[in-house]
Amino acid sequence: MSLADRTPPTHEEYESYRERFSNWGRWGDDDRLGTLNHITPEVRRHALTLPREGRSISLSLVISTDPRSSMVSGFEQEMRVGPSSSGDRISINFHGWTVTHLDALCHIFAAPENALYNGRPTSDVTIEGAGSGSVEPYHDGIVTRGVLYDVPRHRGTDFVTIDAPVHGWELADIAAAQGVEPMPGDAVIVRSGANAFYASRPEFxxxxxxxxxxxxxxxxxxxxxxxAALLVWDLLDAGQQDLGYGLPRPDGDAVKVPIHEIVIPYMGMPLLDNANLDDLADACAESGRYEFLLMVAPLRVRGGTGSPVNPIAVI
Incomplete structure (x- = not known):
């Protein structure tokens, strides 16, 4: 399988991805940034030259007490209102499908090796926090070129359906159609039309x-x-599907989150899940430009497995 022949991988080929697309040792045995190493000072300086309008756009969903799925965020907001001031205490389980968040490299383990990214032992992660692969090393922020891959607009549809997932070769086609050349250090931003999909299937x-x-x-x-440095997406892994769409294992089970299982523990790529990309898509279509400055500032949580984020695109 390769992008050139436009053929999905067999199970055996998918399993080979663990070695084929591994970055273990690429930036040294003590590396904690993974693919964020692709964001060099030169990449940041170039990204800062991209805005033309000076317009900033949030890529975050609203966090509320009304979760849209059974994978609830557990968001709680305790308000304190006094005679002259107010405050609140919030609690949130941000991993899942309802909150815009960043997955750190400790979030998914390398299964056969029972290891974290770069071969660190999973014992580094305890109830006290993650000693390796946490979100804390990203404290200086992620500042790079973002490129929007607007799949529904390219297809002429409202959203990506279960039987037609987004393939790697389609991303290459979209880049060519949009006149954008992929560059090292990019944040690859894939819009599948999540908001329209969920609106059309309220019980999903x-x-x-x-x-x-x-x-x-x-x-x-x-x-x-x-x-690429970072994957940003509104719909996540196409999983739990038949051969050709999903990736069944020999025992008949399916790979549940096939991208998460490779890019986090092996490639060392953080994932920015559940982005809200509709406003950005409209702005890019209006201007005809699909590259822009992207800024992501995760919370500086020592030992954290990730962070809720409000990514900002500046066009």
């Missing part, structure tokens, strides 16, 4: 044990070959 339950629309594992090769 998201989760790794259900068939999910989204991005196919063939996108992993695209990310690796172009030295």
């Amino acid at each position: 339950e998201m989760g790794m044990f259900n068939e999910m629309p989204g991005v196919h594992a063939t996108a992993i090769e695209f990310l690796y070959d172009h030295d």
Whole structure:
């Protein structure tokens, strides 16, 4: 399988991704940034030259007490209102399908090796926090070129359906159609039309044990070959589906989150899940420009497995 022949991988080929697309040792045995190493000072300086209008756009969903799926955020907001001031205390379980968040490299383990990214032992992660692979090393922020891959607009549809996931070769086609050349250090931003999909299916339950629309594992090769730094997406892994769409294992089970399982622990790529990309898509279509400055500032949580974020695109 390769992007050139436009063929999804077999199970055996998918399993080979663990070695084929591994970055273990690429930036040294003590590396904690993974693919964010592709964001060099030169990449940041170039990104800062991209805004033309000076308009900033949030890529975050609203956090509220009204979760849209069974994978609830557990968001709680305790208000304190006094005679002359107010405050609140919030609690949130941000991993899942309802909150815009960043996955750190300790979030998914390398299963056969029982290891974290770069071969660190999973014992580094305890109830006290993650000693390796946490979100804390990203405290200086992620500042780079963002490139929007607007799949529904390219297809002429409202959203990506379960039976037609986004393949890596389609991302290459979209880049060519948009006149954008992928560059090292890019944030690859894949819009699948999540808001329209969920609006059309109000009873749809998201989760790794259900068939999910989204991005196919063939996108992993695209990310690796172009030295992408970050994947930002509104619909996540296309998982739990039949051969050709999902990736069943020999025992008949399916790979539940096929992109998460490779890019986090092996490639060392953080994932920015559940982005809200509709406003950005409209702005890019209006201007005809699909590259822009992207800024992401995760919370500086020592030992954290990730962070809720409000990514900002500046066009």
